[in-house]
Amino acid sequence: MNKQDQPDAAPDVVDRAGFDAALAEQIEAEKEVTRHGDRVSARRRRLPMVAVEDYSFTGPGGPVRLTEMFGDKYLLLVQNVMYGPDWDEGCPSCSWAVDNLPANMGRLAGEGIAFAMVSQAPIEKLERWRAQRGWNHLWVSSADTTYHYDWGWTRADDAGREGPLPGYSYYLLRDGKPYLTYATTARGTEAILPVAHIMDRTVYGRQQDWEDSPAGWPQYPTYG
Structure with a gap:
């Protein structure tokens, strides 16, 4: 099996209301990540050279x-x-x-x-x-x-x-x-790797063996 083959495992199916509620909770958590990133970037702009x-x-x-x-x-x-x-x-x-x-x-x-x-x-x-x-x-x-x-x-x-x-x-x-x-x-290099961030937001993530994913999610060696 490789990443071109669709996995058997998939998320639970819920109704629209259940999906919207779960997505809203996730987006709120991601907003805090964004705000923290802004704070870290502000520190970076204040580094000496x-x-x-x-x-x-x-x-x-x-x-x-x-x-x-x-x-x-x-x-x-x-x-x-x-x-x-x-x-x-x-x-x-x-x-x-x-x-x-x-x-x-x-x-x-x-x-x-x-x-x-x-x-x-x-x-x-x-x-x-x-x-x-x-x-x-x-x-x-x-x-x-x-x-x-x-x-x-x-x-x-x-x-x-x-x-x-x-x-x-x-x-x-x-x-x-x-x-x-x-x-x-x-992993500091990931900031400018758009493909990695696109993969992160798919249901299966990067499919790498270090990721915390649900049971049955495909995972491959990171440097394989």
Whole structure:
């Protein structure tokens, strides 16, 4: 069985009044989530910022400095895509996240936000994977820099095994200098994954094995 097959399990059937009452209660709970999100966002806007080295990455045409990745914008979103130096392919989850980006990236540009991706793998590997996935985003390699180590995008586990982390870095260009204003990894990346949020609101959710779902609801390994 896979997600293309309709599950046997389904919600209880009630009359219209019962559904409206249950939905109203759910919406009220979701409104509190929204209000809490507004409060958290207000805190985020009050974070300090930290100066960042103007790293010289490697792009398809040669060196690309962090400040150059802003283009003519003053805000920059960088997706830290998991692609280790010795990997043959990019991370499936990170690739899925790239596929979740707006179809019209001009919507970001219209808000003064530039976008780029950074990985540790050599630029030749990144370009091959980018072509295979059909992406046209700027993707640079940090292989010849300390960027991934300086900012914790590559870490060692308890066994000493080293590997990259997924996530997003948000930068501000001020007086010609780049500053980090926010960064997130792990489930913090879900904020900009519309497909995940659409799945959340279907009756079966994401169908992942960590979810609290009714008995009989389909669930699959999260990283299977």
